[in-house]
Amino acid sequence: MARMAKPLKERLLARVRVEHDGCWTWTGSCAGSGYGHLCVDGKWRGTHRISYEVHVGPIPAGLVIDHLCRNTLCCNPYHLEAVTHQENMRRAVRLTKAQRMQIWLDAQ
């Protein structure tokens, strides 16, 4: 009989700490890049990508997940957006967390 694995969403949320500013900080293991990661079917996957997939849906081909809050450990789907790599790089230039949050608020 196959081992029943915990649903991915449950595994993710079990290690998330909700911050006062709304970020869901990943408290589990981290990749060297500063992103949280979780082992799924024998492969390490970014927790922000997993969170996007379980809460929002499949990540469109060729897109990366951008953190609107700049907290690379954040898994709050409302702080995540699928964008092109180019757009992600453009946004990463010189924006403070406060500025990023304003962009996010403006988009609501």
Ligand SMILES: [Zn+2]
């Ligand atoms: Zn966040």
